[in-house]
Amino acid sequence: MCVRRSLIGLTFCTCYLASYVTNKYVLSVLKFTYPTLFQGWQTFVGGLLLHVSWKLGWVEINSSLRSNVLTWLPASVLFVGMIYAGSRALSRLAIPVFLTLHNVAEVIICGYQKCFRKEKTSPAKICSALFLLAAAGCLPFNDSQFDPDGYFWAIIHLLCVGAYKILQKSQKPSALSDIEQQYINYIFSVVLLALASHPTGDLFSVLDFPFLYFYRFHGSCCASGFLGFFLMFSTVKLKSLLAPGQYAAWIFFAKVLTAGLSTLLFDAILTHAAVGCLLLGGLGEALLVFSEQRGF
Template sequence: MCVRRSLVGLTFCTCYLASYLTNKYVLSVLKFTYPTLFQGWQTLIGGLLLHVSWKLGWVEINGSSRSHVLAWLPASVLFVGIIYAGSRALSRLAIPVFLTLHNVAEVIICGYQKCFRKEVNDHAKCYALFLLAAAGCLPFNDSQFDPDGYFWALIHLLCVGAYKILQKFQKPSALRGACEAAWVTVSPLLCPSGDLFSVLDFPFLYFYRFHGSCCASGFLGFFLMFSTVKLKSLLAPGQCAAWIFFAKIITAGLSILLFDAVLTSATVGW
């Protein structure tokens, strides 16, 4: 069992690292500035993989009533917002900066618990304050400060925080299939026709690097979600948090070596 948990943890870290690096490559290096189309492509691959997984018996998909679909809708919209705003922010910010801002979603959850659940202890308060201080001071020490990048990162973390609150505190039946509903129904509707025509001018549209990276991004996104579910089902919350922390550290560290990023000592400190 210990070996199995370690393998699941390592698989999660590998998918996390590869997913972020691939998305960053497409959005920043290839400069594919059409996140709605990028999200639509990931939707298509995710939907196909979900169907294949269902056929193989890896996941269970049950028929749903209209009331269940309506219950999924808020989480589905938030999930779409997470991907869209995250793509916008990641295209403009270095991965370590993006992950630091992404962590502030935990502050939102902590605030919700404090105000409505009265479940926050002193350790959680200190943890939330450290995360908030790091993200709050980071823009003033970022030599590559990008207002648009920080704006979309703010939208992203708000969506992440709200999504996790729904995921944690609502009934499981109300959230079952929220990601699938977003993948299969909501996100394709966000692809505007203007992007569909303007993307024809994208310089790498017919290059194998672009096609391969987009396909890899879709596959990695699906397997990252699949490994996340496995990680949370096999490990205690503290152990899951440790693996997620480790995945973020190695992703942030390797991204500095692979992508152009100017990080001052103050930026690294925060």
């Protein structure tokens, strides 16, 4: 069982790294900045693969899913906002910077639990939230590649992530499984992003994309779709097998691995002060993992 968990954890980390690197390559190197089309493609592939997996009996999805769609719809709207804003932000920000800002979503969750749910919060978790907030707050002032639009979309992204996780935690355990939630997300995202592609101008602007008929673009887009699905699947599997603390530790390891290797693969100019901010954010997340493992 321990070997199986380790294999799934390593698979998750591999998919996490490969997914971020592939998306960053398409968004920043190839400059395919048409988020409704790119995210629409990814969610279409994910939804199709999940539907096939269901029909083949590899995953379980309740056939009476329709009765719970309306209750999950607000979360699906947030999911679309999360992936759309995340795509816009990642196209403009270095991966370590994006992940540091992304982690501020945990501060939103911690604040909600403390202020509205009146849950007891450990000193370690409070320190973690403060470190994450300080790291993200100082980063714009020390980022030599500061991009206002990138930070704006990163803020929208982290707000959507925080709200999405709060809604997810508030769902009754018997309502929808993680796979069923993602199935609804995929279907809703494909429809909404397809409808939005024309008003946003992406539908016709993409015809001017210089690499539209290049094999490396096609291969990267296919890889991003499949990797997104495998990342989701391995995440759900890992979450179901591990305790919250162990699950958080694997996510932390995947983020550190991805942030570190991305600096070797993409042009990222990080000043000493910016590196200090990133390390402070890493310390904040490490404290969060510690508090999860202790059950605080």
